Amino acid sequence: MSEHDHKHPVAPAPVTPEEAGSQALSHALGSSFVIVRVLMIGLVIVFLGSGFFTVGPQEQAIVLRFGRPVGEGNKALLGPGFHFALPAPVDEVVRIPITQMQTVTSSVGWYATTPEMEATKSEPPPGPSLNPAIDGYLITGDANIVHARATLRYRVTDPIRYQFDFANAPSLVGNALNEALVYAAGQYSVDDALTRDVTGFRDKIYNRLLRLIDQQQLGIAIDPPTVQVIPPRQEPVKTAFARVLDASIQRDKQLNEARRYESDLLTTARADAASITNSAAADRTRMVRFVAAEAKRFSDLLPQYEKNPEMWYRLQQTEVLRRVFTNAQEKIFVSSRADGKPRELRVQLSREPQKPSQK
Amino acid sequence: MKRNWLTFITGLLLLLIFGLLLFVFQVRKSEMAVVTTFGKPNARQYTEPDAYFRWPWPIQKVHKLDQRIQNFEDRFEEVLTPDGYNLLANVYVGWRISDPKLFFPKFAGGSVAEAEKVLESIVRSAKNEIVGKHPFADFISTNEKELKFAQIEEEMLKKVQSQIAANNYGVEIKFLGIKRLGLPEAVTQAVFDRMKSERQVLVSRIENEGREQASNIRSAAESEASKTVAEAEAVANGIRGEGEAEAAKSFAVFQQNPDFANMILKFNALEQTLKEKSTIILDQNTSPLDLLKAPEPSRKTQSTNTK
Numbered sequence: 086m087s088e089h090d091h092k093h094p095v096a097p098a099p100v101t102p103e104e105a106g107s108q109a110l111s112h113a114l115g116s117s118f119v120i121v122r123v124l125m126i127g128l129v130i131v132f133l134g135s136g137f138f139t140v141g142p143q144e145q146a147i148v149l150r151f152g153r154p155v156g157e158g159n160k161a162l163l164g165p166g167f168h169f170a171l172p173a174p175v176d177e178v179v180r181i182p183i184t185q186m187q188t189v190t191s192s193v194g195w196y197a198t199t200p201e202m203e204a205t206k207s208e209p210p211p212g213p214s215l216n217p218a219i220d221g222y223l224i225t226g227d228a229n230i231v232h233a234r235a236t237l238r239y240r241v242t243d244p245i246r247y248q249f250d251f252a253n254a255p256s257l258v259g260n261a262l263n264e265a266l267v268y269a270a271g272q273y274s275v276d277d278a279l280t281r282d283v284t285g286f287r288d289k290i291y292n293r294l295l296r297l298i299d300q301q302q303l304g305i306a307i308d309p310p311t312v313q314v315i316p317p318r319q320e321p322v323k324t325a326f327a328r329v330l331d332a333s334i335q336r337d338k339q340l341n342e343a344r345r346y347e348s349d350l351l352t353t354a355r356a357d358a359a360s361i362t363n364s365a366a367a368d369r370t371r372m373v374r375f376v377a378a379e380a381k382r383f384s385d386l387l388p389q390y391e392k393n394p395e396m397w398y399r400l401q402q403t404e405v406l407r408r409v410f411t412n413a414q415e416k417i418f419v420s421s422r423a424d425g426k427p428r429e430l431r432v433q434l435s436r437e438p439q440k441p442s443q444k
Numbered sequence: 445m446k447r448n449w450l451t452f453i454t455g456l457l458l459l460l461i462f463g464l465l466l467f468v469f470q471v472r473k474s475e476m477a478v479v480t481t482f483g484k485p486n487a488r489q490y491t492e493p494d495a496y497f498r499w500p501w502p503i504q505k506v507h508k509l510d511q512r513i514q515n516f517e518d519r520f521e522e523v524l525t526p527d528g529y530n531l532l533a534n535v536y537v538g539w540r541i542s543d544p545k546l547f548f549p550k551f552a553g554g555s556v557a558e559a560e561k562v563l564e565s566i567v568r569s570a571k572n573e574i575v576g577k578h579p580f581a582d583f584i585s586t587n588e589k590e591l592k593f594a595q596i597e598e599e600m601l602k603k604v605q606s607q608i609a610a611n612n613y614g615v616e617i618k619f620l621g622i623k624r625l626g627l628p629e630a631v632t633q634a635v636f637d638r639m640k641s642e643r644q645v646l647v648s649r650i651e652n653e654g655r656e657q658a659s660n661i662r663s664a665a666e667s668e669a670s671k672t673v674a675e676a677e678a679v680a681n682g683i684r685g686e687g688e689a690e691a692a693k694s695f696a697v698f699q700q701n702p703d704f705a706n707m708i709l710k711f712n713a714l715e716q717t718l719k720e721k722s723t724i725i726l727d728q729n730t731s732p733l734d735l736l737k738a739p740e741p742s743r744k745t746q747s748t749n750t751k
Contacts, residue, residue, distance in 0.1 A: 122450065122451070125454050126450065126454070129454060129457060149472060149473060149493070151468075151470045151493075151494055151495030152470035152471045152472040152473060152475070152493040152494060152495065153473065153492075153493040153494050153495075154473060154493070175464075177472070193534075193623060193624040194624075214629050214630075214632050214633045214636065215629065215632045216629050217520065217532050217626040217627070217628070217629065217632075218520070221624070222626065222632075223625075224583075224584050224625055224626070224627065225584065226584050226585055226586035227586055228580075228584060228635065228638075229635065229638075229639050229642075230627075230632060230635050230636070230639065248474075249473045249474045249512065250474075250512055250513060251512050251513050251515075252510060252512040252513065252514045252515065252556075253514075253515050256515045257513070257515050257538060260515065260517075260536045260621060260623055261621070263536075263623045263624065264536075264621040264622060264623055267622060267623070267624060267625055268593050268594075268622075270584075271583055271584035271585070271591065271593060271625070272584075272585070272586060272588060272591055273586065274586050275639070277586075297621070300619060301538060301618065301619050316639075317636065317639075319636060321636075321640050322636045322639050322640055322643075325639065325640045325643035325644065326643055328643065328644075328647050329643050329646050329647055329650070332646075332647045332650040332651055332654075333650055335650075335651070335654065336650050336651065336653060336654030336657075337654075339654045339655070339657075339658045340654060340657055340658055340661070342658070343657070343658035343659075343661040343662050344661060346661075346662055346665060347661050347662065347664070347665035350665045350666065350668075350669045351665060351668060351669055351672070353669070354668070354669035354670070354672040354673055355672060357672075357673050357676070358672045358673055358675065358676030359676070361673070361676040361677055361679075361680045362676050362679050362680050362683065364680070365679070365680030365681070365683040365684050366683050368683075368684055368687060369683050369684055369686055369687025369690075370687070372684075372687045372688065372691050373687050373690050373691055373694075375691075376691040376694040376695070377691075377694050379694070379708070379709070379712075380694040380695075380697040380698065382708065383697055383698060383700075383704070383705055383708060384697055386704075386708065387700060387701060387704060390701070390704050391701075394704075398707070401707075401711060402711075405711050405714060405715055408715055409714065409715060409718045409722075409724070410724070412718065412719050412720065412722070413718060413722045413723065413724045414720070414721055414722055414723060415722075415723040415724070416723075416724050416726065417723065417724070417725045417726070418726050418727075418728070418733070419725060419726065419727050419728075420727070420728050421727060421728060421729070430725065
């Protein structure tokens with residue numbers, strides 16, 4: 086067009102309405118193609134960019150390129166962070182929860198309840214007996230019936246196997262737990278499982294689980310499960326079990342009382358024994374000292390006495406009587422009757438108690 | 445020119461993607477595939493995850509099969525033990541498709557659900573047969589040697605595996621476990637009655653034990669206590685005896701003049717007896733109170749006066 090104008094420097098040809106219209110159209114189309122092209126390029130960029138993904142802190146991821154993991158064995162696992170993969174359908178990103186603890190609860194062995202009731206810690210009323218279709222229970226080694234429930238926490242240690250080799254790995258773990266529960270219950274008596282050997286029961290379940298996980302290669306690592314065991318809720322079984330517990334408590338109380346009695350009695354006896362021997366020792370000492378003192382006094386006084394026995398006697402008598410009369414509480418002097426007849430004395434006993442002499 | 449180059453690239457990309465969708469199929473890590481050409485399955489087996497070439501439909505069709513281990517559970521049903529127990533047993537099986545070429549034609553479209561229907565009847569008959577060989581005590585026993593729980597599972601597994609192999613289902617049974625055991629409702633009632641009476645026996649046993657033990661403790665304590673006291677008394681007597689023996693040595697002194705010794709002791713005793721709270725009644729003849737009488741003239745005094 087511009088060339089044409091250049092060769093013929095005449096006034097430009099008048100623009101007809103049809104030409105103007107087609108001009109405008111081709112102009113519009115030209116610019117719309119630009120927009121479309123921009124859009125297409127934009128889409129391609131977005132498409133390629135959709136390959137970016139992040140892996141969370143509790144996960145690992147595998148990129149499957151045409152279905153096959155990128156990388157050999159465990160190297161295929163991508164840790165937390167920002168990664169790139171080609172977009173679908175070339176690559177597929179599979180996320181595997183790995184470090185977070187999974188929890189599974191046994192589904193056999195416990196009476197029928199709902200999550201709402203669990204939350205409010207209430208329970209549905211026990212029926213007259215146990216309907217196997219509805220209620221779970223376990224048969225113990227001594228052919229009794231109990232309810233037991235186990236909760237297991239585990240970690241995935243082989244994520245590739247856990248994710249890709251099992252259609253429903255959590256369900257298989259749950260069934261392993263169930264089997265272990267049934268297996269263990271069948272070896273324990275009801276008393277052992279309920280009270281006497283609760284730890285042993287739990288360990289039995291744990292060891293069986295380890296065995297099953299190893300056999301089936303589930304690719305997980307487990308903590309020992311927590312186990313809850315209760316007797317049936319139906320009357321009169323429930324009461325019968327409660328009575329046994331009461332009887333045990335009573336017996337323990339009885340034994341404690343007996344032991345307290347024993348302890349008190351023996352302590353008292355020992356104290357008495359000590360006091361008996363101590364008192365005897367004191368008596369002995371006193372006697373020995375007394376006699377020794379008397380012997381000494383005797384030896385001291387003997388020479389005096391032997392010099393003049395009668396004089397010594399009179400002196401001694403006077404001295405002793407003086408002391409006696411001083412110490413006596415009451416002295417009653419009775420003179421002789423003029424006619425020489427003996428006096429009659431009347432003594433009133435049980436008088437007021439006398440006060441001890443003040444010394 | 446630049447415009448065309450970019451368009452060319454984009455067009456190529458679109459063509460590539462289109463081609464991938466039509467002529468390539470993937471086998472994902474959890475899958476296997478069977479390819480049918482005009483409806484007939486190929487001889488080739490696709491068990492490894494990868495991308496493979498194919499002709500688009502309607503020439504070829506790709507059927508995906510799950511290569512993972514499935515979890516199958518049968519129904520909680522009654523089986524009869526040889527000793528007449530109606531045991532309810534529930535079994536779970538871990539199985540997978542091992543041979544897609546065999547599996548695919550036998551179960552429509554390679555459906556796992558279809559296979560499980562067949563598996564169910566195999567498992568049920570194995571369960572009946574094996575349980576029918578084991579008495580109740582093989583399932584539950586507090587004596588570990590008698591227990592055959594694991595063995596029963598093992599036998600059932602082998603039975604199911606042999607049935608599967610005999611029929612060439614292209615399936616592999618990896619493991620089998622007893623998930624649950626139970627008893628018919630009427631039987632649980634009988635069990636409850638027995639449990640109740642067992643508990644009652646236990647209660648009286650505990651009570652008796654308690655009574656007996658407590659009484660033993662008490663009587664043992666009493667006997668021990670009296671023994672302790674008796675021993676102490678014996679020792680005490682011995683001690684006193686020692687004292688007397690030692691005192692007896694001193695008595696030898698008194699032999700020098702027994703009468704004098706007696707006299708001293710009597711004086712002591714008199715003084716000690718009358719030390720407190722004593723009332724003494726005296727008459728005027730007791731010395732020194734005899735001084736209170738009118739004095740009798742004494743010859744000695746008179747003679748002194750006359751001088």
